[in-house]
Amino acid sequence: MNFASDNTAGVSQPILDALGLANDGRASSYGADEWTKRATEALCEVFEREVGVFLVPTGTAANALAIAAATPPWGAVFCHADSHINTDECGAPEFYSGGAKLVTLTGGGAKVDADECEAMLKGWGFGVVHQVQPACLSISQASEFGLVYKPDEIARLSEICRRHGMALHMDGARFANAVVSMNASPADITWKAGVDILSFGATKNGAMCAEAVVVFRDDLRASLGYRRKRAAQLFSKGRFLGAQMAAYLENGHWLELAGRANVAAARLEAVFRKATGARVAGPVEANEVFVWLNEAADRALKGAGAVYYDWSGDPGLGVPGGAGEKLCRFVTAFATTEDHIDGVARALGA
């Protein structure tokens, strides 16, 4: 009953097997191998076009590299105050970009509010050397609080970016969950809606350590090879990144994995909706459930061995907390089983 994070899960069996299969004889190092080629081709297929692909082992690396490619040191990166890049990466985007500034926006459910973004840009001193220059907007798909951006929402944000000369970056640590949630085509919620560069996550969804910077805007590609190496993110035995990513993508494995996580979240939500002492904090659109628990429910769950995060503040998902309630975050993963959900139900008497 571990709902602490999707990254406490292990590796899906097909991906683990792929590592073993890749371990066959000698292979060219630093990404010049067959598996990396397969991963790249699979990503091109997924996105229905030629894309630039740079494999790295961590999501923070993918985000920091993508943002650095789009942002000069004197640039501003617009993002949600609750975004992972702002709160959980110890300043990696600042480091990789050479000291850019993250400018934070608000908005319910950790989704950027387009009106607020537009308003902030309206008052900005473009071309004024005293001010950092808006260079990039970063949004998370799905968001840190489990919501998804619909194609038209992305299109609106990308239109704002276009008008202000900014790149649109998508932190897709949970991209697969969003794709499954909306039953959308990956192309429709990225480049066709105006996304320029994507952190395509696999680690949270069943890989061991594999993410890709996927580049849709060609001028953002040139620096990334150097940036990745210089940031010490280029694997010597690159085939093992390639093998993970290829296995993740081939035969729709990634969508199957995300489907499991999303279904588990929906079931967990249903359990909470029926239970006493628990009130779901708002919509559940991917693999995260935010819930207000009263003391008894919290005690019962912890007593039953459930692991989850106490959250602080209000996630802005629409349902405010009440007296004696605390906010808790439950994350499901491909490895979340019926048993786990049933365990929650039992603990809550639901």
Added chain:
Amino acid sequence: MNFASDNTAGVSQPILDALGLANDGRASSYGADEWTKRATEALCEVFEREVGVFLVPTGTAANALAIAAATPPWGAVFCHADSHINTDECGAPEFYSGGAKLVTLTGGGAKVDADECEAMLKGWGFGVVHQVQPACLSISQASEFGLVYKPDEIARLSEICRRHGMALHMDGARFANAVVSMNASPADITWKAGVDILSFGATKNGAMCAEAVVVFRDDLRASLGYRRKRAAQLFSKGRFLGAQMAAYLENGHWLELAGRANVAAARLEAVFRKATGARVAGPVEANEVFVWLNEAADRALKGAGAVYYDWSGDPGLGVPGGAGEKLCRFVTAFATTEDHIDGVARALGA
């Protein structure tokens, strides 16, 4: 017959198996797992003392983090002109340190010449704000040209460092090969000889993607947790780094792997010494063989499918090249088989 690099080899079976075994249920993320604990304990045992351990996936990361921990942005890092940090990391040490300067030394076989180092420090403007300040000396064990530093050589360099307030960093991408080569205790060629911080490599010697920054001087530890996260080098599913490193170290597996590589290099050297058209360029002390090949020998080897690097310049190993000869580098690995060596012998008619 791939002698291009030790990183074209795959993963040793016990390490690969360890990944599968670690993939059991949920585990705390970001290094708070049992496997990382085991790896840390194993390193403490190997070095016969408590050490600080920071696991990362690439050797460049280990080097850049270690150097950054020891060097302020206005610091100078003394190193050999042919060191990996100077020639093959696209400026990673400069990036991680915030812009420090690498000051290059010469010396045969890519080993730092202590006299030259001393002489350069003698003329340095310590405390003069116009000059970058010597903060760190970085040496590679084994060196990039396959030589090892003996304990007394390290002690001499560390004494110079001590006297000038510099830290001594060891790039141990091929540390295991050096340990086996000298049949030395890891402690004797590191902290007992004055090494302050070590990049402990495993990837070139049979791991998939696992290196450790091993810290012997306590004051160098404090920043490394933040630096690693900020550099996007902290794995979320940290158990898979821990599992690699634990399997690498436990039961002397690492020394067995390095032993295989070193023996292969010795055999290869013997083949070259017997062959016509090949002259070994100097001592072979680890798993690299530099050899001068005449055109016929080069053609014969390439014709037979041998893969190796044409090198430029003179490695300074003591045997200069002659007319019509070109320098070539052969690297052996744990996966180099008798067959590979025999193939070389056959191609050269030796």
Added chain:
Amino acid sequence: MNFASDNTAGVSQPILDALGLANDGRASSYGADEWTKRATEALCEVFEREVGVFLVPTGTAANALAIAAATPPWGAVFCHADSHINTDECGAPEFYSGGAKLVTLTGGGAKVDADECEAMLKGWGFGVVHQVQPACLSISQASEFGLVYKPDEIARLSEICRRHGMALHMDGARFANAVVSMNASPADITWKAGVDILSFGATKNGAMCAEAVVVFRDDLRASLGYRRKRAAQLFSKGRFLGAQMAAYLENGHWLELAGRANVAAARLEAVFRKATGARVAGPVEANEVFVWLNEAADRALKGAGAVYYDWSGDPGLGVPGGAGEKLCRFVTAFATTEDHIDGVARALGA
């Protein structure tokens, strides 16, 4: 009638004369001159103790150096959202610190709210590697909206800093105005109240290009000599920085200059309070007057040749704007004359 900024004024005559007097023969370069020594001694006298002094030509340099000395690259700098370091320095603190993050606080009149600061720190993940670490609180004395911090307000903030291991930086671009405003001793509103490092401004108050980083906490001094040189802020003909600062401080010249500016601001405030179509937006405690002007008043003033900034938002000084009013900022300087004030009065028919 130029009220755009204090930096549109020129240089006070005694400071200009000092440049001529310093231009006598040869002098040691890079700060090893008599004038720099005099300036340092004068600052020690002003602060009634030994202080570290680093002269630089711009206020942004003083701020960025001071903050960098107190903040590691993974550090957080707490500051007001309207602070100069956050809005007007194009990311200089981020650049100089190697990518630290500015965390913004609110509070009326661009003064940091201690309760909000305390609350934000309470929820911070100290020691958690995923989060940047609070290292420094920066406050502006006088604030960007013309308010001053009283000694007890500073003491409260410094106590918060102490408790959280943070340094307290004061941006004193208008420090002289604050000293005069409170008739406080410089010591009482800096180190005696817990300030660790101060950007001591002179340029806005009659110098040509002279600021000092004044260091009260000894451990913050060591890096500043190197940081200043590396940032290209060390003058070769350092005597001309020293001469400015010495002339500024000697015989209380700096307080006389600030007194003129403050008196002018008070007079201007009085004019606005009597005038029709103008409502002072709140307390005037230094040399800045924020005022709500209706359209007629604004037109009348601009028609009469007055120069001042249209401001946006609400400065939080206590008097909100009304319909048809716009916020305007008037800054006085040592060079503001009775004539200028009278001109405003005439234009407004006051």
Added chain:
Amino acid sequence: MNFASDNTAGVSQPILDALGLANDGRASSYGADEWTKRATEALCEVFEREVGVFLVPTGTAANALAIAAATPPWGAVFCHADSHINTDECGAPEFYSGGAKLVTLTGGGAKVDADECEAMLKGWGFGVVHQVQPACLSISQASEFGLVYKPDEIARLSEICRRHGMALHMDGARFANAVVSMNASPADITWKAGVDILSFGATKNGAMCAEAVVVFRDDLRASLGYRRKRAAQLFSKGRFLGAQMAAYLENGHWLELAGRANVAAARLEAVFRKATGARVAGPVEANEVFVWLNEAADRALKGAGAVYYDWSGDPGLGVPGGAGEKLCRFVTAFATTEDHIDGVARALGA
């Protein structure tokens, strides 16, 4: 008899006067003033074309900004080992560029050897992500050892740069001395010979604190406004930089000042050539004289109060030192008088 450096001299009277004249009433800040406009126009006239101009107070700032504009963080800056940017700026180019690497070349008299440069580029891994990428060649005009680059020498270097996609930067801290020395047109030894960006010095030649980044290649201009502000190099009272530079340039004042320094150097050289115990180390082409002094001559000069630097190594000017001789550097300035030269002559009995 101060020959320590040209920066121990003060400010020429016309430039000092210009500061007083500029101190008239209010002026727009941050470079939007009449004096900066005049300086810019004067530079356009001097270079016989439209140029980009960015005024800064120090030569290190001009160099670091110019280099950063031309070099990405993963770039290599080729320069002479004895260049000011490599030896005397505490890593400012590394800092401003975000961690680029300086690659050092040799060559007599601190002039870059074109053949060596070409050879080094020949072996470079262009497009190989493991290696920093050559982005800029920086040469000093006049060189640190007092030699000048002739137009054809510059053209050869710029041709090499062109062929390798590198920018050619000229450190013109002593540009005026070079112009006078060759009686060359500024255009002929800069953009017409292929220089892309120039640090145009005035401080060493009679200004107080004024240098200009002069940009000949348009694509290098865009970032410089932001870089300058972010580096805290933008003066608020910008008119005083503009006034210095305008006065320096107008009516050929700069050439007159450099002429005095060069004539003084020539006379000093003549004195040394006649004196016993002194042997000039090679050609004197600008305002620096390197000379081998025996012990008696050294003692006599110091006894007479002469101030100059003991140098180490061999400047490579063609005349090696002999037994018992030490190398000394004498720098002349606009303020060096006949008396100073005569004093040297007297001390040496010449």
